Amino acid sequence: MNRSAGVNDSSVTPLPxxxxxxxxxxxxxxxxxxxxxxxxxxxxxxDIMLCMSGTVIACENAIVxxxxxxxxxxxxxxxxxxxxxxxADLLAGMGLILNFVFQYVISSETISLITVGxxxxxxxxxxxxxxxxxxxxxxxLYNALTYFSEKTLQYVHLMLLGTWGVSLFLGLLPVLGWNCxxxxxxxxxxxxxxxxxxxLLATSFFxxxxxxxxxxxxxxxxxxxxxxxxxxxQHFFATSHYVATKKGVSTLAIILGxxxxxxxxxxxxxxxxxxxxxxxxxxxxxxxxxxNSMINPIIYAYRNAEIQRSxxxxxxxxxxxxxxxxxxxxxxx
Numbered sequence: 001m002n003r004s005a006g007v008n009d010s011s012v013t014p015l016p017x018x019x020x021x022x023x024x025x026x027x028x029x030x031x032x033x034x035x036x037x038x039x040x041x042x043x044x045x046x047d048i049m050l051c052m053s054g055t056v057i058a059c060e061n062a063i064v065x066x067x068x069x070x071x072x073x074x075x076x077x078x079x080x081x082x083x084x085x086x087x088a089d090l091l092a093g094m095g096l097i098l099n100f101v102f103q104y105v106i107s108s109e110t111i112s113l114i115t116v117g118x119x120x121x122x123x124x125x126x127x128x129x130x131x132x133x134x135x136x137x138x139x140x141l142y143n144a145l146t147y148f149s150e151k152t153l154q155y156v157h158l159m160l161l162g163t164w165g166v167s168l169f170l171g172l173l174p175v176l177g178w179n180c181x182x183x184x185x186x187x188x189x190x191x192x193x194x195x196x197x198x199x200l201l202a203t204s205f206f207x208x209x210x211x212x213x214x215x216x217x218x219x220x221x222x223x224x225x226x227x228x229x230x231x232x233x234q235h236f237f238a239t240s241h242y243v244a245t246k247k248g249v250s251t252l253a254i255i256l257g258x259x260x261x262x263x264x265x266x267x268x269x270x271x272x273x274x275x276x277x278x279x280x281x282x283x284x285x286x287x288x289x290x291x292n293s294m295i296n297p298i299i300y301a302y303r304n305a306e307i308q309r310s311x312x313x314x315x316x317x318x319x320x321x322x323x324x325x326x327x328x329x330x331x332x333x
Contacts, residue, residue, distance in 0.1 A: 046283040047100055053290045054096025060294065061090035063311075064301045071310045076148075077156040078140070081133045082300050082307075084160055088125035088167075089293035095119040096290065112192055113175045120193075120201065121171025126293055128163040130259065131208050133300065134215045135159065141222045170204075173197060189273040189282045202270035205263060212259070216252050223252075255299060262292035 064086035068074045095118045102111050136156065140147045180187035180194045188198040266285040273281065301307050 043104065046280075046287070047103065049287055050096050050283075050290065051100035053287065053294060054093040054100070057093030057290065057293045058090055058097065059093075060297045061086040061093060064297045064307070065090055067301075067307060067310045067314060074306060074310065077152050078133070078136055079306075080153075080156055080160070081129060081136055082304075084163065085126060085129035085133065085296055085300060088122055088129050089296055092119065092122035092126055092290070092293050095122050109181055109192075113179060113181075116179075116190070116192060117171040117173075117175045119171075120174065121167045123289075123293075124170050124201070124204075125164055125167035126296070127205060127208055127263070128167060130296070131212055132156075132159040132163055134212045134219075138215045138219055141219060170201065187275045189270065189275055189277065189279075190286075191275070195275070198270045202267045205267045209260065209263075209267075213256065216256055220252055258295050258299065259292060261288070262295070263289050265289075 065083060068079055068083040068086070095115065099115045099119065102115060136159075139152070139155075146152070174193060174197065178194060178197050179192040181192050183194075186194045186196075188195040190198060193201075266289040269281065269285045302311075
Protein backbone atom coordinates (compact mmCIF):
# COMPACT_ATOMS: atom_id res chain seq x y z
CA MET A 1 0.00 0.00 0.00
CA ASN A 2 2.75 2.27 -0.82
CA ARG A 3 3.86 4.80 -3.27
CA SER A 4 6.65 5.78 -5.62
CA ALA A 5 9.56 7.92 -6.49
CA GLY A 6 12.86 7.28 -8.24
CA VAL A 7 14.94 4.14 -7.97
CA ASN A 8 17.48 2.57 -5.63
CA ASP A 9 20.37 3.64 -7.82
CA SER A 10 19.32 7.26 -7.54
CA SER A 11 22.67 8.32 -6.14
CA VAL A 12 24.17 7.89 -9.60
CA THR A 13 23.42 10.61 -12.13
CA PRO A 14 22.50 8.99 -15.47
CA LEU A 15 24.82 9.67 -18.37
CA PRO A 16 23.44 10.64 -21.77
CA UNK A 17 23.66 7.07 -23.01
CA UNK A 18 22.04 5.51 -19.92
CA UNK A 19 18.46 4.39 -19.65
CA UNK A 20 16.07 6.73 -17.91
CA UNK A 21 15.21 5.63 -14.34
CA UNK A 22 11.64 4.60 -15.18
CA UNK A 23 12.82 2.52 -18.14
CA UNK A 24 15.55 0.58 -16.38
CA UNK A 25 16.66 -2.75 -17.68
CA UNK A 26 16.10 -5.81 -15.47
CA UNK A 27 19.82 -6.09 -14.80
CA UNK A 28 19.74 -2.89 -12.76
CA UNK A 29 17.99 -2.46 -9.44
CA UNK A 30 14.35 -1.76 -10.26
CA UNK A 31 12.94 -1.18 -6.79
CA UNK A 32 10.72 1.90 -6.62
CA UNK A 33 11.81 4.29 -3.89
CA UNK A 34 10.29 7.15 -1.89
CA UNK A 35 11.61 10.69 -2.13
CA UNK A 36 15.16 9.75 -2.99
CA UNK A 37 15.70 10.97 -6.54
CA UNK A 38 18.25 13.76 -7.00
CA UNK A 39 17.40 16.95 -8.82
CA UNK A 40 19.48 15.95 -11.86
CA UNK A 41 17.29 12.91 -12.67
CA UNK A 42 14.69 13.67 -15.39
CA UNK A 43 11.12 13.92 -14.13
CA UNK A 44 9.42 10.52 -14.13
CA UNK A 45 6.07 10.55 -15.99
CA UNK A 46 4.75 7.89 -13.62
CA ASP A 47 5.47 10.21 -10.69
CA ILE A 48 3.59 12.98 -12.45
CA MET A 49 0.56 10.71 -12.87
CA LEU A 50 0.73 9.70 -9.20
CA CYS A 51 0.88 13.37 -8.21
CA MET A 52 -2.10 14.17 -10.43
CA SER A 53 -3.99 11.26 -8.90
CA GLY A 54 -3.13 12.54 -5.43
CA THR A 55 -4.38 16.02 -6.32
CA VAL A 56 -7.77 14.72 -7.48
CA ILE A 57 -8.02 12.45 -4.43
CA ALA A 58 -7.24 15.30 -2.03
CA CYS A 59 -9.76 17.68 -3.64
CA GLU A 60 -12.60 15.13 -3.75
CA ASN A 61 -12.17 13.98 -0.17
CA ALA A 62 -11.56 17.46 1.25
CA ILE A 63 -15.08 18.38 0.10
CA VAL A 64 -16.54 15.31 1.82
CA UNK A 65 -14.65 15.97 5.07
CA UNK A 66 -15.75 19.63 5.09
CA UNK A 67 -19.40 18.77 4.43
CA UNK A 68 -19.57 16.12 7.17
CA UNK A 69 -17.71 18.36 9.64
CA UNK A 70 -19.87 21.44 9.07
CA UNK A 71 -23.26 19.70 8.78
CA UNK A 72 -24.73 18.91 12.23
CA UNK A 73 -27.29 16.45 10.82
CA UNK A 74 -24.54 14.17 9.48
CA UNK A 75 -23.64 12.59 12.82
CA UNK A 76 -25.11 9.12 12.38
CA UNK A 77 -22.65 6.20 12.70
CA UNK A 78 -22.44 5.68 8.95
CA UNK A 79 -21.43 9.30 8.38
CA UNK A 80 -18.76 9.04 11.07
CA UNK A 81 -17.29 6.10 9.16
CA UNK A 82 -17.57 7.89 5.82
CA UNK A 83 -15.74 10.81 7.43
CA UNK A 84 -12.99 8.45 8.56
CA UNK A 85 -12.68 7.04 5.04
CA UNK A 86 -12.60 10.51 3.48
CA UNK A 87 -9.99 11.68 6.00
CA ALA A 88 -7.76 8.69 5.28
CA ASP A 89 -8.06 9.21 1.52
CA LEU A 90 -7.44 12.94 1.92
CA LEU A 91 -4.21 12.20 3.79
CA ALA A 92 -3.23 9.64 1.15
CA GLY A 93 -3.75 12.20 -1.61
CA MET A 94 -1.70 14.78 0.28
CA GLY A 95 0.99 12.14 0.81
CA LEU A 96 1.25 11.49 -2.93
CA ILE A 97 1.57 15.21 -3.59
CA LEU A 98 4.19 15.73 -0.87
CA ASN A 99 6.14 12.71 -2.05
CA PHE A 100 6.36 14.22 -5.53
CA VAL A 101 7.44 17.61 -4.15
CA PHE A 102 10.03 16.18 -1.78
CA GLN A 103 11.37 13.82 -4.43
CA TYR A 104 12.31 16.59 -6.82
CA VAL A 105 13.13 19.31 -4.26
CA ILE A 106 14.60 17.67 -1.17
CA SER A 107 16.37 14.31 -1.03
CA SER A 108 17.13 12.63 2.30
CA GLU A 109 16.66 9.31 4.04
CA THR A 110 14.64 10.95 6.80
CA ILE A 111 12.11 12.34 4.35
CA SER A 112 12.03 8.98 2.57
CA LEU A 113 11.08 7.18 5.78
CA ILE A 114 8.52 9.80 6.81
CA THR A 115 6.92 9.71 3.37
CA VAL A 116 6.59 5.94 3.22
CA GLY A 117 5.31 5.82 6.80
CA UNK A 118 2.72 8.51 6.07
CA UNK A 119 1.48 6.74 2.94
CA UNK A 120 1.39 3.31 4.60
CA UNK A 121 -0.65 4.72 7.50
CA UNK A 122 -3.02 6.62 5.19
CA UNK A 123 -3.77 3.80 2.77
CA UNK A 124 -4.05 1.28 5.62
CA UNK A 125 -6.57 3.58 7.32
CA UNK A 126 -8.47 3.88 4.02
CA UNK A 127 -8.75 0.13 3.51
CA UNK A 128 -9.57 -0.45 7.19
CA UNK A 129 -12.28 2.22 7.02
CA UNK A 130 -13.82 0.36 4.09
CA UNK A 131 -13.92 -2.75 6.27
CA UNK A 132 -15.55 -0.74 9.09
CA UNK A 133 -18.21 0.55 6.69
CA UNK A 134 -18.87 -3.04 5.58
CA UNK A 135 -19.29 -4.15 9.20
CA UNK A 136 -21.62 -1.20 9.83
CA UNK A 137 -23.70 -2.10 6.76
CA UNK A 138 -24.03 -5.66 7.96
CA UNK A 139 -25.19 -4.70 11.46
CA UNK A 140 -27.56 -2.04 10.08
CA LEU A 141 -29.40 -4.84 8.27
CA TYR A 142 -28.89 -7.68 10.76
CA ASN A 143 -29.86 -5.56 13.80
CA ALA A 144 -32.05 -2.96 12.10
CA LEU A 145 -34.29 -2.37 15.14
CA THR A 146 -31.42 -1.51 17.51
CA TYR A 147 -29.07 0.12 14.99
CA PHE A 148 -29.67 3.69 16.20
CA SER A 149 -28.93 2.92 19.84
CA GLU A 150 -26.03 4.41 21.78
CA LYS A 151 -24.31 1.03 21.75
CA THR A 152 -23.93 1.24 17.97
CA LEU A 153 -22.13 4.56 18.27
CA GLN A 154 -19.81 3.04 20.87
CA TYR A 155 -19.00 0.16 18.52
CA VAL A 156 -18.26 2.66 15.74
CA HIS A 157 -15.88 4.60 17.97
CA LEU A 158 -14.12 1.35 18.91
CA MET A 159 -13.76 0.43 15.24
CA LEU A 160 -12.31 3.86 14.49
CA LEU A 161 -9.89 3.57 17.38
CA GLY A 162 -8.73 0.19 16.12
CA THR A 163 -8.55 1.37 12.50
CA TRP A 164 -6.38 4.40 13.16
CA GLY A 165 -4.36 2.74 15.92
CA VAL A 166 -3.31 -0.16 13.70
CA SER A 167 -2.70 2.17 10.75
CA LEU A 168 -0.46 4.45 12.82
CA PHE A 169 1.45 1.45 14.14
CA LEU A 170 2.09 0.06 10.65
CA GLY A 171 3.08 3.50 9.40
CA LEU A 172 5.62 3.93 12.20
CA LEU A 173 7.37 0.60 11.58
CA PRO A 174 9.60 1.85 8.73
CA VAL A 175 10.41 5.04 10.65
CA LEU A 176 11.33 3.09 13.79
CA GLY A 177 13.82 0.88 11.97
CA TRP A 178 12.01 -1.77 9.94
CA ASN A 179 13.47 -0.59 6.63
CA CYS A 180 16.16 -1.62 4.16
CA UNK A 181 18.29 1.54 4.13
CA UNK A 182 21.14 -0.19 5.95
CA UNK A 183 20.67 -3.50 4.10
CA UNK A 184 19.76 -2.91 0.44
CA UNK A 185 19.59 -6.65 -0.28
CA UNK A 186 16.44 -6.89 1.87
CA UNK A 187 14.58 -4.19 -0.09
CA UNK A 188 11.22 -4.94 -1.67
CA UNK A 189 9.74 -3.56 -4.88
CA UNK A 190 8.98 -0.41 -2.87
CA UNK A 191 12.04 1.04 -1.19
CA UNK A 192 12.68 1.60 1.72
CA UNK A 193 10.21 -1.11 2.78
CA UNK A 194 11.73 -4.52 3.39
CA UNK A 195 10.25 -7.55 1.65
CA UNK A 196 8.95 -8.91 4.97
CA UNK A 197 7.25 -5.60 5.75
CA UNK A 198 5.58 -5.44 2.35
CA UNK A 199 4.52 -9.09 2.68
CA LEU A 200 2.85 -8.26 6.00
CA LEU A 201 0.95 -5.38 4.41
CA ALA A 202 -0.13 -7.46 1.39
CA THR A 203 -1.23 -10.36 3.60
CA SER A 204 -3.25 -7.97 5.77
CA PHE A 205 -4.96 -6.66 2.65
CA PHE A 206 -5.96 -10.15 1.53
CA UNK A 207 -7.35 -10.90 5.01
CA UNK A 208 -9.45 -7.71 4.90
CA UNK A 209 -10.60 -8.46 1.35
CA UNK A 210 -11.74 -11.98 2.27
CA UNK A 211 -13.55 -10.64 5.33
CA UNK A 212 -15.31 -8.01 3.20
CA UNK A 213 -16.32 -10.69 0.68
CA UNK A 214 -17.80 -12.78 3.48
CA UNK A 215 -19.73 -9.89 4.99
CA UNK A 216 -21.06 -8.69 1.63
CA UNK A 217 -22.17 -12.23 0.80
CA UNK A 218 -24.16 -12.25 4.05
CA UNK A 219 -25.52 -8.78 3.27
CA UNK A 220 -26.60 -10.01 -0.16
CA UNK A 221 -28.51 -12.89 1.45
CA UNK A 222 -30.25 -10.51 3.87
CA UNK A 223 -31.19 -8.10 1.05
CA UNK A 224 -32.61 -10.92 -1.07
CA UNK A 225 -34.58 -12.30 1.88
CA UNK A 226 -36.00 -8.87 2.76
CA UNK A 227 -36.94 -8.19 -0.86
CA UNK A 228 -38.74 -11.54 -1.03
CA UNK A 229 -40.63 -10.88 2.22
CA UNK A 230 -41.75 -7.44 1.00
CA UNK A 231 -42.89 -8.93 -2.28
CA UNK A 232 -44.94 -11.58 -0.42
CA UNK A 233 -46.55 -8.99 1.84
CA GLN A 234 -47.52 -6.74 -1.05
CA HIS A 235 -48.66 -9.63 -3.26
CA PHE A 236 -46.58 -8.87 -6.34
CA PHE A 237 -43.84 -11.43 -6.67
CA ALA A 238 -41.94 -11.38 -9.91
CA THR A 239 -41.18 -7.82 -10.99
CA SER A 240 -40.69 -6.07 -7.64
CA HIS A 241 -38.68 -8.93 -6.16
CA TYR A 242 -36.46 -9.13 -9.21
CA VAL A 243 -35.86 -5.38 -9.42
CA ALA A 244 -35.07 -4.94 -5.71
CA THR A 245 -32.78 -7.93 -5.62
CA LYS A 246 -30.99 -6.95 -8.82
CA LYS A 247 -30.40 -3.41 -7.52
CA GLY A 248 -28.95 -4.65 -4.23
CA VAL A 249 -26.70 -7.23 -5.84
CA SER A 250 -25.52 -4.75 -8.49
CA THR A 251 -24.54 -2.21 -5.82
CA LEU A 252 -22.55 -4.81 -3.90
CA ALA A 253 -20.88 -6.00 -7.10
CA ILE A 254 -19.80 -2.44 -7.95
CA ILE A 255 -18.35 -1.90 -4.48
CA LEU A 256 -16.39 -5.15 -4.36
CA GLY A 257 -15.43 -5.02 -8.03
CA UNK A 258 -13.99 -1.51 -7.71
CA UNK A 259 -12.08 -2.34 -4.55
CA UNK A 260 -10.68 -5.60 -5.92
CA UNK A 261 -9.76 -4.21 -9.35
CA UNK A 262 -7.91 -1.32 -7.72
CA UNK A 263 -5.87 -3.10 -5.08
CA UNK A 264 -5.55 -6.78 -6.05
CA UNK A 265 -2.92 -6.30 -8.85
CA UNK A 266 -0.60 -4.33 -6.57
CA UNK A 267 -1.14 -6.65 -3.58
CA UNK A 268 -0.36 -9.72 -5.68
CA UNK A 269 2.72 -8.08 -7.18
CA UNK A 270 3.91 -7.19 -3.66
CA UNK A 271 4.08 -10.93 -2.93
CA UNK A 272 5.59 -12.16 -6.20
CA UNK A 273 7.70 -9.19 -7.32
CA UNK A 274 11.43 -8.92 -6.73
CA UNK A 275 13.39 -5.72 -6.16
CA UNK A 276 15.39 -6.15 -9.38
CA UNK A 277 12.25 -6.31 -11.56
CA UNK A 278 11.71 -3.30 -13.89
CA UNK A 279 10.07 -0.48 -11.89
CA UNK A 280 7.45 0.01 -14.59
CA UNK A 281 5.71 -3.11 -13.23
CA UNK A 282 5.45 -1.54 -9.80
CA UNK A 283 4.17 1.73 -11.19
CA UNK A 284 1.65 -0.01 -13.46
CA UNK A 285 0.07 -1.84 -10.49
CA UNK A 286 0.53 0.99 -8.02
CA UNK A 287 -1.27 3.71 -9.98
CA UNK A 288 -4.62 1.83 -10.23
CA UNK A 289 -4.48 1.24 -6.46
CA UNK A 290 -4.61 5.00 -5.90
CA UNK A 291 -7.75 5.18 -8.03
CA ASN A 292 -9.65 3.40 -5.26
CA SER A 293 -9.25 6.50 -3.08
CA MET A 294 -10.48 8.57 -6.02
CA ILE A 295 -13.60 6.42 -6.46
CA ASN A 296 -14.43 6.01 -2.75
CA PRO A 297 -16.08 9.43 -2.29
CA ILE A 298 -18.24 8.82 -5.37
CA ILE A 299 -19.47 5.43 -4.12
CA TYR A 300 -19.81 6.14 -0.41
CA ALA A 301 -20.46 9.90 -0.19
CA TYR A 302 -21.69 11.64 -3.33
CA ARG A 303 -24.34 8.97 -3.99
CA ASN A 304 -25.87 9.50 -0.53
CA ALA A 305 -29.05 11.63 -0.56
CA GLU A 306 -28.22 13.52 2.63
CA ILE A 307 -24.74 14.41 1.49
CA GLN A 308 -26.15 15.51 -1.86
CA ARG A 309 -28.56 17.74 0.02
CA SER A 310 -25.73 19.21 2.08
CA UNK A 311 -23.69 19.88 -1.08
CA UNK A 312 -26.69 21.65 -2.61
CA UNK A 313 -27.05 23.80 0.50
CA UNK A 314 -23.34 24.55 0.46
CA UNK A 315 -23.45 25.65 -3.15
CA UNK A 316 -26.41 27.87 -2.33
CA UNK A 317 -24.45 29.48 0.51
CA UNK A 318 -26.66 27.98 3.18
CA UNK A 319 -25.21 25.64 5.81
CA UNK A 320 -28.31 25.05 7.92
CA UNK A 321 -31.21 22.83 6.95
CA UNK A 322 -34.77 23.97 7.58
CA UNK A 323 -35.31 20.84 9.58
CA UNK A 324 -32.99 18.22 11.00
CA UNK A 325 -33.46 14.59 10.17
CA UNK A 326 -31.49 11.41 10.30
CA UNK A 327 -31.05 8.68 7.76
CA UNK A 328 -33.31 5.68 8.11
CA UNK A 329 -31.40 3.58 5.57
CA UNK A 330 -27.76 3.30 6.63
CA UNK A 331 -27.23 0.40 4.25
CA UNK A 332 -27.49 2.82 1.32
CA UNK A 333 -23.99 4.13 1.97
